[in-house]
Amino acid sequence: MADANVVAAPHVAEAAHSPIATQLGWVASILIPVAFWFAPLPLEDPAKHAIAITLFLILAWAFEIMEHGLVGLIGCYLFWALKVVKVDIAFAGFAEDTPWFVLGAMLFGTMAAKSGLARRLAYSIMVRIGTTYSRLLLGLILSDFLLTFLVPSGPPRVIIMSTVALGLVEAFGLTKGSNVGRGMFLILTYTASVFEKTIIAGAASIIARGAIEKYGHVDVLYSKWLLAYLPSDIVMILVAWRLMLWFYPPENNNLPGGAQFLRDELNKMGKWTVFEKKSLALLLIAIALWTTDFAHHISSSVIGLGIGLIALMPGIGILQIEDLKKLNYLVFLFIGSAISMGRVLTATKSLDVLTNVLFGWVTPLLDNAFLSTIVTYWTAFTYHLFLASELSMLGTSVPVLMNFALAHHLDPLALGMIWTFACSGKIFMYQSAVLIVEIGRAHV
Numbered sequence: 109m110a111d112a113n114v115v116a117a118p119h120v121a122e123a124a125h126s127p128i129a130t131q132l133g134w135v136a137s138i139l140i141p142v143a144f145w146f147a148p149l150p151l152e153d154p155a156k157h158a159i160a161i162t163l164f165l166i167l168a169w170a171f172e173i174m175e176h177g178l179v180g181l182i183g184c185y186l187f188w189a190l191k192v193v194k195v196d197i198a199f200a201g202f203a204e205d206t207p208w209f210v211l212g213a214m215l216f217g218t219m220a221a222k223s224g225l226a227r228r229l230a231y232s233i234m235v236r237i238g239t240t241y242s243r244l245l246l247g248l249i250l251s252d253f254l255l256t257f258l259v260p261s262g263p264p265r266v267i268i269m270s271t272v273a274l275g276l277v278e279a280f281g282l283t284k285g286s287n288v289g290r291g292m293f294l295i296l297t298y299t300a301s302v303f304e305k306t307i308i309a310g311a312a313s314i315i316a317r318g319a320i321e322k323y324g325h326v327d328v329l330y331s332k333w334l335l336a337y338l339p340s341d342i343v344m345i346l347v348a349w350r351l352m353l354w355f356y357p358p359e360n361n362n363l364p365g366g367a368q369f370l371r372d373e374l375n376k377m378g379k380w381t382v383f384e385k386k387s388l389a390l391l392l393i394a395i396a397l398w399t400t401d402f403a404h405h406i407s408s409s410v411i412g413l414g415i416g417l418i419a420l421m422p423g424i425g426i427l428q429i430e431d432l433k434k435l436n437y438l439v440f441l442f443i444g445s446a447i448s449m450g451r452v453l454t455a456t457k458s459l460d461v462l463t464n465v466l467f468g469w470v471t472p473l474l475d476n477a478f479l480s481t482i483v484t485y486w487t488a489f490t491y492h493l494f495l496a497s498e499l500s501m502l503g504t505s506v507p508v509l510m511n512f513a514l515a516h517h518l519d520p521l522a523l524g525m526i527w528t529f530a531c532s533g534k535i536f537m538y539q540s541a542v543l544i545v546e547i548g549r550a551h552v
């Protein structure tokens with residue numbers, strides 16, 4: 109995670125788990141699925157065996173006994189090798205557009221980070237907002253929001269923004285543990301996690317959107333998702349900003365050197381390079397196409413990957429083959445395998461069984477729109493506590509949720525968006541790679 113080119117790794121640092129917890133995870137991930145496989149249950153063998161392998165995937169992802177991408181690849185192999193389904197179903201997720209959207213997002217993040225474009229834009233925004241602690245805090249939030257379009261992944265965006273925040277803390281001349289430092293790093297961590305859900309930019313919203321389209325049988329437009337969440341984004345930005353000022357009042361309200369410090373930082377970067385201009389042009393083209401997809405209906409995955417591939421073309425001079433080699437393809441493998449799991453559950457009719465088990469108790473609470481919203485949100489929030497990574501949580505639960513929505517004549521898009529947004533709330537460090545990255549860097 110130390111490299112800005114490593115995009116959206118869905119795993120948690122190894123140090124987050126004790127050896128005993130890892131050993132227990134291994135035992136549970138093997139014994140429980142094996143027991144289910146041979147259990148005398150009133151299920152057809154394909155459905156029972158599909159659920160058994162799915163249990164292995166869920167437990168292995170929850171206990172994080174291995175990299176998520178490797179676990180997913182093993183699961184797809186088992187679906188195929190144990191003859192639960194044929195190979196075209198076992199690996200069907202890689203034929204969907206969601207993993208390819210993520211690959212395009214990786215290339216976007218690499219362009220913005222490698223060129224220095226993201227850091228330049230962050231300083232440019234803040235120098236125009238102001239140099240008091242209050243204004244700088246707001247500038248960091250707005251920069252993070254705007255950079256979400258250019259760096260569509262939380263961890264590398266946090267790395268970029270935390271570098272800016274560290275420079276500001278040092279400029280304030282404050283020591284470790286200052287309120288200014290705490291306020292800046294906490295707000296960056298929180299907003300990075302939320303913006304990944306309210307904009308189809310982070311891996312979490314990308315995988316949720318793909319599952320909603322596939323299993324909910326509805327079109328999910330980039331522009332519609334953005335506009336639906338925009339009011340909550342505005343409220344969240346303002347409320348989070350004021351709360352942070354309340355919880356962490358500054359020791360020194362004015363930045364020493366004022367706007368000149370920010371201008372000096374920009375001057376150190378020199379004039380806009382051709383590399384930066386080309387990167388910005390391609391990224392703006394992609395954003396323009398994404399936000400107007402209601403008019404042209406070109407898939408956002410086609411746009412994202414297409415722009416990423418253009419950046420790699422000889423003569424363009426933005427990305428090189430070496431940059432392609434540095435991408436974290438385990439993210440791609442994880443998302444493809446999570447989608448494949450859903451396809452297997454659908455093909456073997458196991459999805460109905462899991463839907464009844466997970467959501468059967470909710471049915472009596474769905475008559476009231478307000479109550480159903482609250483129940484959906486807090487059910488997802490609670491489920492996320494047990495299935496650590498938000499990616500594995502969404503990958504395993506959204507197909508089941510969509511099946512439930514269609515069976516009870518509910519709006520699958522509305523239900524899916526509430527479920528996805530519930531992943532924004534975190535209690536424990538292991539729930540998000542963004543938290544791991546920020547805690548590892550926030551020694552302020």
